[in-house]
Amino acid sequence: MLVFLSILQLLYVIALSPLAIGILNFFDERLSSRGGPSIFQEYYNIFKYFKKQSIYPSTASDFFSYVPYITFAMYLFLTLVLPIITAFPLTFGPVVDFVGGGLVFGAASTLIKLASLDSKNNYSILGASRASSIGIFTEPIILLIFIMFGVISGTNNPYVINNILQTSTSWFFSLVHLFIAIAFFFVLIIETGQLPIESHTPNELGSIDSLMSQEYSGRELALVKWGSYAKSFILMNVFLNVYTFPFFVPMKLNLLSVFIYMFINFFKITVLLAVFAIINNIVSKYRLFKIFDYIAIAFSFALMAMLVFYIVNGG
C-alpha cells in the first residue's frame, strides 16, 4: 500500500506541477487585465520541447547534457520523501530528514549552476553568479528555520513536525511558529523566483534563474523547466503542509482520505498561487543590490523566532 501511495504522490507532483505554474500565470495575466494563455499552456510547451531537436554549445562538455536528467531525478526523489499528500511516512520517508532534503535541493541547484558555467554563455554565467550570491545568504535562513523546527519538535523529520503542529494548538499559535512561517514565506519567494526578487522577462537586468537555462534546447530544456516547476511545487507543499497550514493532511493510512486530501491540497496550492499573483502585481521588483535588504529582513525573522523561544521558555 505504501509503495502504491509513493507512486501516487510522485505522479501527483509530476503531473500537476506544470498546471500550478499555468494557474499562476493565468492569475498574473488576469490581475493585470490581460487575456493570457490557457492554464494548460505549460503542458503544451513541455510537449513541444520534447519533440524538438537538442542542440549543445560546441564549447560545452558532456556534463552539460547530463545535468537536466540528474537534477530531474533528484526532484523526483524529493517528492518521495516529503509530506505532500500524506502525513505518515511513505516507503522512502525514513531515508532523509529535513537537512538531508535541503542538501539534495542544494546539490541539484549546484549542478544546474555548474552546467550553466560549463555552457560558457556570458548570460548563463551572470545568472549563476547572481543565484549563488543570493543562495549564500538564504542558506543560513533555511538552516535557522530547520533548527527552530528541530527545537519545537525534537526531531528533524517533516512528518513529525506536521503531526505536532496539527495536534498542538499552543505550538501552532505561538510567536515562534509565526516568525518561522513568515521567514519561510520570504525564502519561498526567493526560491520560487517570484516578483519582488525576480522578473521572468528576456531582459537580463531582472532575471536570475531563467538566465541559467539559456543554452538548453529540446528535451533537456523540457526537463529543466519541468524540474523547476516540480521544485516550486514541492517547496510550496512544504510551506503549506509543514509550516503554515498543516491541517487535513491524513495522519493515518486511509486511501479515501488521501484521495480527498489531494483535492484539498491542490486547493491550498491555488490559494497560495493567488497570493503570489497578488504580490507580483502590487509589489515592484527590487533592484538587484537591494535584494540583500529583503534577505536581512527574512533572516531577522528567523533569528527572532529563536529569541522568542528563549525568552518565553527561559523565564
Added chain:
Amino acid sequence: MHSEIFVLVGFLEIVLSIFMQWQTYILSNIKTFAIQSWILGIFLMYFGLFNGNLSMIILSLLTIITRAVFIPLYLSNTINKQTFRARENKHRVSVSLSILTSVLLAIFSYILYSLVLFEFGKSLISIPITLMLQGTFLIISRSNAYAQLIGYLVMENSIFLLSYLFSGLPFIVEAGIILDILGVVMIGGILMKIRDEDIQKEEELYG
C-alpha cells in the same frame, strides 16, 4: 496569559522598530511610531481594565492621546510644509546592516539580562531593553533630526513597556515621562522651524 500578550506586544514593537530602520521616508517612520504607540496604549488599557487599575487606564489614555495622536500629527504637520526634509538622503549605516544590527541588539539584550538582571525574575525584561537599544541605535544610525527624535520616542515607549513589568512605579513618574516627551517634541519642532533657512544645519541635532 498576560505574559503571552506581553511577548506578542513586545515583539510587535520590535518588528515595527526594525521596519523603521528599513524606511527612508520620515513620514512613514512617524506613522510606524503612531502604530507602535497605539499598540502600547491598547495593551495598557486592556491590562488596566482587566485588573481594575485606574491609574493604568488613565496612563493608557494619556499614551494614546499624546503619543499615538498628538505627536505624530504635530510632526507630520511640520514635515508637510517642508517636503524636502521628508526623506533621508543617505543612511550612515547601510539598510541591511542596520536591520541585522537591530536583531543582534535583541540577542545582546537577552544575554545582558541572563548575565546581569536574572535576579529580577522574568526573562521578559529583555524585550523592553531590546526596544531601548533599538531606539538608541536609530538615533546613532540616522543623520536626520526627525529620525533621531523618533528614535528618542521609541526609547520612551520602551521605558513605558518596562514599567508594566515593574507595576509598583508611582503614577507621577510615569505621567512625568509623558509630559517630558511632550516638551521634547515641542522644543524639537520649534527648533527645526527656527533653523529652516539652512538645510545642512538641521541635518543633525548638535549636542
